[in-house]
Amino acid sequence: MQNVKTYILLFMFIAIGNWAHSQSHPKLILTQKGVKEIRAQIDQLPLMQSSLDKARAFVDQEMAKGIDVPVPKDMAGGYTHNRHKKNYMLMQKAGVLFQITQEEKYALFVRDMLLEYAKMYPTLDVHPVKRSYAPGKIFWQNLNDANWLVYTSQAYDCVYDFLSAKERKTLEKDLFRPFADHLSVDSPQFYNRVHNHSTWGNAAVGMIGFVMNDQELIDRAFYGLKSDNIKEDQKDNDGGLIKMQGDGKAGFFAQLDHLFSPDGYYTEGPYYQRYAMYPFVMFAEAIENCRPDVKIFEYRDSLLVKAVQTLLNLTDVNGLFFPINDAQKGMSYLSRELVSSVNIVYHFGGEDPGLLSVAEKQGEVMLDDTGLSVAKAIKEGKQRAYQKKSANYGDGASGEEGALGILRAGKADAELCLVMKNSSQGMGHGHFDKLSFSLYDNKGEVLQDYGAARFVNIEQKFGGGYLKENKSWAKQTVAHNTLVVDRISHFKGSTDTGNKYHSEPYLFDAGNEQIQIVSAKERNAYPGTEMHRTLALISDDKFEKPLVLDVFKVKSDEEKQLELPYHFFGQIISTNCEYQVAEPLTKMGDAYGYQHLRLEAEGLTDEGSAKLSWFVNDRFYSITSAVNSEDKLLLVRSGAEDPNFNLRRDPAFIVQKNQQKEAVFVTLIESHGKYDRVTEFADNAFSSISQVELLLNSDDYTAVSFEDKKNNKWMLILANRDAGKKSKHQLRINKTDYEWTGAYHYVPAQ
Amino acid sequence: MQNVKTYILLFMFIAIGNWAHSQSHPKLILTQKGVKEIRAQIDQLPLMQSSLDKARAFVDQEMAKGIDVPVPKDMAGGYTHNRHKKNYMLMQKAGVLFQITQEEKYALFVRDMLLEYAKMYPTLDVHPVKRSYAPGKIFWQNLNDANWLVYTSQAYDCVYDFLSAKERKTLEKDLFRPFADHLSVDSPQFYNRVHNHSTWGNAAVGMIGFVMNDQELIDRAFYGLKSDNIKEDQKDNDGGLIKMQGDGKAGFFAQLDHLFSPDGYYTEGPYYQRYAMYPFVMFAEAIENCRPDVKIFEYRDSLLVKAVQTLLNLTDVNGLFFPINDAQKGMSYLSRELVSSVNIVYHFGGEDPGLLSVAEKQGEVMLDDTGLSVAKAIKEGKQRAYQKKSANYGDGASGEEGALGILRAGKADAELCLVMKNSSQGMGHGHFDKLSFSLYDNKGEVLQDYGAARFVNIEQKFGGGYLKENKSWAKQTVAHNTLVVDRISHFKGSTDTGNKYHSEPYLFDAGNEQIQIVSAKERNAYPGTEMHRTLALISDDKFEKPLVLDVFKVKSDEEKQLELPYHFFGQIISTNCEYQVAEPLTKMGDAYGYQHLRLEAEGLTDEGSAKLSWFVNDRFYSITSAVNSEDKLLLVRSGAEDPNFNLRRDPAFIVQKNQQKEAVFVTLIESHGKYDRVTEFADNAFSSISQVELLLNSDDYTAVSFEDKKNNKWMLILANRDAGKKSKHQLRINKTDYEWTGAYHYVPAQ
Ligand SMILES: [Ca+2]
Ligand SMILES: [Ca+2]
Ligand SMILES: [Ca+2]
Ligand SMILES: [Mg+2]
Ligand SMILES: [Mg+2]
Ligand SMILES: [Mg+2]
Ligand SMILES: [Mg+2]
Structure with a gap:
C-alpha cells in the first residue's frame, strides 16, 4: 500500500517536475507573497518585530567582525566547528534580513561568504578528525554538514535573484552540488537509512534541490539512493545498526513512514524528537511551498501535525521535556526547533489557538509566512491556554x-x-x-x-x-x-x-x-x-x-x-x-x-x-x-x-x-x-x-x-x-x- | 550620661503623665485621625485595599467557625498553642476591621473572645508544660504570652469605646492587669533583662498600659522592675545568661540602649533582628502616638530608623537575610515584622522613597496611619529602587x-x-x-x-x-x-x-x-x-x-x-x-x-x-x-x-x-x-x-x-x-x- 502511494507520488512529480521552473525566489521557506505581507505588517506585530530586531542585532554584530571561513580542523566544541556553525546561522538570518529589509549589505554578506565556501570546498578532503561513522567535509560528522546545508539553502534562496548567473553557476558547481553529493551518494551509510541523521541529509539535499530546481536531488531527497552497499551489521557512533528500520526504504517519505508512530511519537523520546523535528518541519514547509500538490502536512493522516502536538504534550508544567532515555534536563519547548515546529504547524496544520500561547512563551517567531500567521493571530488575541492531556x-x-x-x-x-x-x-x-x-x-x-x-x-x-x-x-x-x-x-x-x-x-x-x-x-x-x-x-x-x-x-x-x-x-x-x-x-x-x-x-x-x-x-x-x-x-x-x-x-x-x-x-x-x-x-x-x-x-x-x-x-x-x-x-x-x-x-x- | 538622659525622661513623664487621659480610642497604633483618612481614601489605594481584603477574608472565615478559647495544654506546634496564636492574630485584625469598616460584628467578636479569656485567665496556673525558664499561662513560655498581649492590646484599643464601662472593668481586672503582672513582676527573669524576650514583655506591658491609661504599667515598660532576684549565673533555655548586658538596667529604654549597636546592628544577626524588630517598632509607634513628646524615633540618634535600614541591607538580591548564626534560610524582608518595620520607619523616619519599593515587593501594608502613608506614596509613584550598599x-x-x-x-x-x-x-x-x-x-x-x-x-x-x-x-x-x-x-x-x-x-x-x-x-x-x-x-x-x-x-x-x-x-x-x-x-x-x-x-x-x-x-x-x-x-x-x-x-x-x-x-x-x-x-x-x-x-x-x-x-x-x-x-x-x-x-x- 505504502509502495503504491509512493509510486503514485513519483509519477506525479515526473509529470509536473518542471512547473516550478519559472517561479522566482524566494520560494523555499520565505515566499514572495510572505515577504510582501511581512514588510507591510511587521511594525504592527511586536512579536515579529522583536524577532527581526534580534536577528538584525546578531547579524550586524557579526558582520562588523568580518567573514571567516577557516579550513576545517576541529572536533565539536573547537574553533572551526563553532565558526562554521555560526556561519550557517548567520547566512540564513542575513538572507532573511535581505528579503525583509531589502538592505543590500545582507545579500552581499551572504554572497561573499558563499563564494569563500565555494573557493574552499573543492580543496577539501573529508574532515581530518576521523571519529565519525560518516565524516563530513566542513565538520567532523556529516550530520553537521547536513545542518549547514539545511540553513544555507535558505540563505541561497533569499539571495538567488540578487546573484549574477555566473555567481550562481560557480556556487552550484563548486559548492552546492558536490556538497549534496557528499551527503548522499558519497555517504550511503549516513544518507540511506531511516534515522534522524538521514532526515537531516534528505532535507538538506531536497532543500538545495528546490532552490537549484534540480529534480535529481529532489528525487534523491524524497526516495533515497537507488542502491547502497551498507552491510547488515554496520553500526553508527551510538552503536545503532544502520540497517534497522524501513524495510530497505530510504529518503524523506521513508522517514515519515517509519520514524514516527501513527500518534506522532518518536521512539528515541522527546529530547531527540525535539532535535529531529527541525529538518522535518522545515523540509515540509519547503515542500508545501514548492510542491503544494504533495499535501505534505496531510501525509500519513497529518503525521507532522500530530508529531508536534505530541511533542508539546511530552512536557512538564514548565515546558521541559520528560527526560526519558538520553536527555539533558532543562531542554524545553522554548528551543529553536520548537519555535519552527509551532509556527509551521500553526500555519499549515489547522491554526490551533493553543499553539499561540506556546508561541507567546517562546517569545519569538520565525521570520517567514508561518511566523507572520502566528504573530498576527497573537496580535488579534486568538491565543488560548495550551491544553495538555492524558x-x-x-x-x-x-x-x-x-x-x-x-x-x-x-x-x-x-x-x-x-x-x-x-x-x-x-x-x-x-x-x-x-x-x-x-x-x-x-x-x-x-x-x-x-x-x-x-x-x-x-x-x-x-x-x-x-x-x-x-x-x-x-x-x-x-x-x-x-x-x-x-x-x-x-x-x-x-x-x-x-x-x-x-x-x-x-x-x-x-x-x-x-x-x-x-x-x-x-x-x-x-x-x-x-x-x-x-x-x-x-x-x-x-x-x-x-x-x-x-x-x-x-x-x-x-x-x-x-x-x-x-x-x-x-x-x-x-x-x-x-x-x-x-x-x-x-x-x-x-x-x-x-x-x-x-x-x-x-x-x-x-x-x-x-x-x-x-x-x-x-x-x-x-x-x-x-x-x-x-x-x-x-x-x-x-x-x-x-x-x-x-x-x-x-x-x-x-x-x-x-x-x-x-x-x-x-x-x-x-x-x-x-x-x-x-x-x-x-x-x-x-x-x-x-x-x-x-x-x-x-x-x-x-x-x-x-x-x-x-x-x-x-x-x-x-x-x-x-x-x-x-x-x-x-x-x-x-x-x-x-x-x-x-x-x-x-x-x-x- | 545615659543615666542622666533616663532621669530627665522619667521626670518628663511624671510631669505630663495624665495628659492623655481625655483622649479617645483608638490611639495606640490606629489613631482617630488615621481611621478617618483610611476610610476616606482606601478605595483609591490598591495596596491598602488588598491588605484590608486579605484581613477581612481571614477574619470572616475564622469568625464563621466560632470562638474557641481552649484551656492551655500543648507545647509549640500543638493545638492549644496554635489556637491561642490564631486568636490573638484574629482579635488584632478584627479590631482594625471594626475601626475601618465600622461593622459591629467585628467588635462583638473581639468583645466575646476577650470575655472568654477574662473568664478563663483567673483560673489558670502557669502552663502545664514545664520546659521554659519563664513559663507563661496561655503558652508554654512567657515570650508567647507577651506576643499575645502585644496583639491583643491593639484589639482592645480598637473596641475600647465600643465596650461598656462594666465590660472594660471586667477585662482589665480579670485579664489585662494580671496578665501584665505575670509577664513582669511575676517573671523578673523574663522581664527584667536586656534581651529580645524582654523587649516583647516591655512592649506588651507598655501597650496595654497605654490603652488602660495605667501609668504604673507604662513606667514598668519603660524602665523595668525596680528590683528582681535574678541570680548571676541564671540562664535561659538557649543557655544565655539572664544578667549579661545593660549594667543592671531594664525596660524598653535599656533595650534601645544596649541591644543594638550605634549602627543599628543587632548582635544575634539579621534572622533574630527581624524577629526582634516587631515589638520595637510597634511599641515605638504606640509611644509616638501616645507620648509624642518622647520623640522615640529620634532616640539615640534615630536608632530605630537605622536598625530597620541596616536590617534591609543585611539581605541578598532576593531580600533573604544573610543566614549568619542560628538562622533558617529563606526568611526575608517579606516577613510580617518587616512590613511593620518598613511602614513605620517610612512614616515616622523621614519617608525614604527606597522603602516604598521594598513595600511594593512585600505587597502588603499595615492597616494603620503608617500603612496609609506608604500606600499613598506608592499610589503617587514616589517609590525608588532600594539601594543596598557596602x-x-x-x-x-x-x-x-x-x-x-x-x-x-x-x-x-x-x-x-x-x-x-x-x-x-x-x-x-x-x-x-x-x-x-x-x-x-x-x-x-x-x-x-x-x-x-x-x-x-x-x-x-x-x-x-x-x-x-x-x-x-x-x-x-x-x-x-x-x-x-x-x-x-x-x-x-x-x-x-x-x-x-x-x-x-x-x-x-x-x-x-x-x-x-x-x-x-x-x-x-x-x-x-x-x-x-x-x-x-x-x-x-x-x-x-x-x-x-x-x-x-x-x-x-x-x-x-x-x-x-x-x-x-x-x-x-x-x-x-x-x-x-x-x-x-x-x-x-x-x-x-x-x-x-x-x-x-x-x-x-x-x-x-x-x-x-x-x-x-x-x-x-x-x-x-x-x-x-x-x-x-x-x-x-x-x-x-x-x-x-x-x-x-x-x-x-x-x-x-x-x-x-x-x-x-x-x-x-x-x-x-x-x-x-x-x-x-x-x-x-x-x-x-x-x-x-x-x-x-x-x-x-x-x-x-x-x-x-x-x-x-x-x-x-x-x-x-x-x-x-x-x-x-x-x-x-x-x-x-x-x-x-x-x-x-x-x-x-x-
Ligand atoms: Ca605568565
Ligand atoms: Ca483502620
Ligand atoms: Ca598540633
Ligand atoms: Mg544519536
Ligand atoms: Mg532514564
Ligand atoms: Mg533565643
Ligand atoms: Mg553559621
Missing part, C-alpha cells in the same frame, strides 16, 4: 511496539502528571527502564528519571559528549523508578537485545475523573520473569491533591531478589522504619549501576506499611508501601565510583523483597502540604495514609486497598488477564463478593 | 565589639556581595565563625553559611526546635568559610568563652570602585594563634564580574594543621589537582563538626595554584588558591553521623596546610559564564586565572599577586600592623620598590 502514545512505525502513557489530573497547585514508559527500547539512546515512571507536580519533577549523564557542550566534561557514567549509571535500570531483579539491568544491559522487544500495554483508561489508569506487562527484560505494573492517578475530595497508586506484580520461575526504587529529591522528614545508618559508606555493587550507589541506611518495619516522608521545594511528599516484616527498606544515594564527580548526589528509597517467586509491590504516593519560609508555617505536613494493603493476588486478579487516618478505605481490583471493556468479572475478597465489568474495579471511600 | 556595621552597644562587613560591587548579572563576620559571638545563637565570609551573586548564595540545622515549626523534626546537629554541625567552625586549626572549633566550641571576645576590625574601605576591602584580626579563638584575614572585591573590565581576593594570614606559637573550607553548591566541573577518591567513605573525625563530614577525595598539585571549578544554577564558578606541593586539597561533603537525615548533603573544598607556624592562604574566587539548557550553549566556562601567588609575607607586610591567562598581572600589598590612612610605607618585592600611603597598595594590570 494520552497513551503508541511506539514504533505501526504504533504497536508498546506505548508511552501519560496521566494528568488536578488543577493549579494540585496538578500532578505521571509518565510511564511501556514503549520499545528507544534505540542507541534508550535506557533500560521498562515499566518505569516519573512523576511531576505543578513545580516540576517529584520522582525523577535521572536523564543523561552528560554536560552538552561543556568542554571540561569529556568535550561535552556522553560521559562514561551515562552507560554505567544513567542507562541502568536501578537509575529508574522500576523493578530491578537480582541487581541486574533489563536485558542484562544489552541495547541490541533491548531493541528486539517492547513492553505490552495492557490497559489505558483516562476517561474516568476519579481514577485514571495505565497498565503494562513486560516479559522479556528478565527471561523467566513476568512483570505487570499498574499505575493509577486517583482524584478524591478527601485529599488535597491526586494520589498515585502503584501496583507492581512480579512472577518468576525461581526465587529472586526484587528491588523497586523511588528516586526522590530533597531531605527526609520522617519514616516509620527502624533503620540502621551505614558507616562507613560503601558502594552497593560492581555492575548495573549499583557501583554508583551507596547504601546510607537499611531498615525494617512491622507496621505492615513502610512510610517515607520528605521535603523539597518547600513541599511535603510521602510514599507508603505495603511490606511484610522481612522486606527491607533501603535509603541510597548516587555518587560512588565517580572519580570525575560526573554524577549528581541524588537519593532514592528502595523497597526490597527477597527470595520471592511471586510478589506484588503496592505503593501509594502523596504530594501534600507546603511550608512557607517567611511565615514559618507548615501546612498539611503529615501523610494522610495509615495503611496500604495487598488484599488478594492470583494469576487472574490483584486486589489492593489503602486507608486514611480517618479510617476511610479505598479499594482497587485488577483483572490481570482480561482487559476487555465488556468482560464481566466476579471475585470474593474477605467474604465479600464483588462483581464488575471491565479490566478494573475501583471502590472509593464513601 | 557597609561595616559595628557590633555591641558601643559599636566597638567588632563589626559585620559587607562589600557589594557589580550591577545586574555581575552583582556580587560578600559578608564577613568580624563581630562578637552573637550570644546563645552565635556560631563559631570568626572571620568567616559568605558570597552572593545576583541569583543568591554562592559560598554558603550553612545556617541553622532546624526545620522551624515542622513537627516531625524535633517539634520544629533546634536539632542536635545545630550544635554539633551548624555552629562549628568547619561548617563555615573560615580557618580551622587542628580540627578544633573557635573557643573550643564554648559559647561562654566566645561571648567574652570579639574580632578586631582592622580595615574597611569601600570608597574605591576598583577595589573594596575589609580586613580583621582574631587573637582569641585559638589562644596562641593570630589570624588576620583580608577580603577584597575587585572590579576590572578585564573580567566579566568582580573577583574576590582572599588573603588569610595565620601565625601560631607552634606547628598547626590549618584547614580553610569553601562551602560551595552544585557539581564539580574540573580541578587541576591530582586526587584520589576515597572508597569507602568514612567520617573525618569525632568532634567539632568533623564527625558530620566525609572525605570524598584528597589531592595535591605541583602547579603552584590549586583550582576547582564548579557548576550550579547554570553558571560557572572557580576558586584558585596558591599552594605548595605539600598542601592538600580535600573534597568533602556533610551528612555523616546524621541518623535522622537532618543535614543537607552539601559539598566543600578544603585547602589544608600542615605543620605550619606561619602561613598565608591566598585565594581568588571567580563567578564566570553561564550555560543555557535550551540552546545548550556554554559561555565563558573556563576560569580566566592562571596563577595566584604569595609574593612576600612578614609581620609587617603581606604581598600577593594573581595573573590571568593573557599574562595580565594584579598585585595587592597589605600593611599588617598599621592601617592608618596617612601612614607611608615602602617595600622591596622581587627587586622592585613600592611606595604608598595607607593600609594597602593595589596595583592593577595595565
